[in-house]
């Protein structure tokens with residue numbers, strides 16, 4: 001439903017940040033975009049609702065091409081909401097509630113509906129009670145939650161989150177993973193960029209790997225984390241539990257090529273190995 005075709009983008013004449021990226025995200029999917037610092041993840045995301053216009057290539061939603069006139073952009077942005085890497089780039093209103101209300105008000109929704117959406121969005125990110133607070137009095141993690149609420153209040157079909165866990169405390173990371181899984185279960189398509197490989201298998205059905213402005217691989221987390229050459233090229237590591245089982249294999253445990261990616265999978269594998277010995 002969200003499709004990018006051969007996007008090229010240069011910030012200046014001698015540096016091309018995206019060198020021809022194509023990808024498709026199916027409706028209802030939850031995907032992760034992995035890549036080292038400077039790979040082009042944010043640049044790609046800023047194309048997904050027309051903040052950047054590519055030098056070449058196109059972006060489509062539900063088969064409809066994004067044009068860069070006001071009407072097309074507005075329509076596209078109702079469907080695709082982006083949570084920026086830095087919440088200070090997103091939050092600008094004098095109070096939290098005004099900030100979260102900004103998008104729904106711009107859609108021309110009645111005041112009562114706007115208030116309901118603001119209340120619900122703040123509650124879902126654990127920020128009820130901060131309605132009247134000035135955003136610059138919030139911590140980094142709290143600002144991130146408000147930025148997410150602002151996009152949630154728009155009720156988008158697709159949510160794009162650029163490193164959403166950066167700046168969150170450990171419980172905040174768990175809460176966000178749960179929220180994203182809930183939103184995905186409710187039918188929202190989710191695209192996330194991250195460096196946190198330990199979390200990826202907990203939510204991503206599919207992973208894309210970006211290296212120097214080019215996608216070099218796509219597949220399930222199992223497929224991607226089983227390819228050391230891809231991980232090395234992208235400066236990525238396997239999840240820590242996978243690393244543990246790879247080390248156990250070198251101590252003589254037979255993994256049959258199947259390495260756990262999550263704590264739950266690791267627990268099952270341990271029990272299986274213990275029962276055999």
Ligand SMILES: Nc1ncnc2c1ncn2[C@@H]1O[C@H](COP(=O)(O)OP(=O)(O)OP(=O)(O)O)[C@@H](O)[C@H]1O
Pocket residue numbers: 011012017035036037038039040041042043044085
């Ligand atoms: N506004 C800009 N002007 C010039 N170059 C830029 C600009 N923004 C990004 N770049 C360059 O484009 C490349 C891709 O940057 P981008 O921010 O998309 O990477 P990223 O994968 O999101 O990195 P990170 O993981 O560090 O957030 C980098 O080499 C970066 O220096």
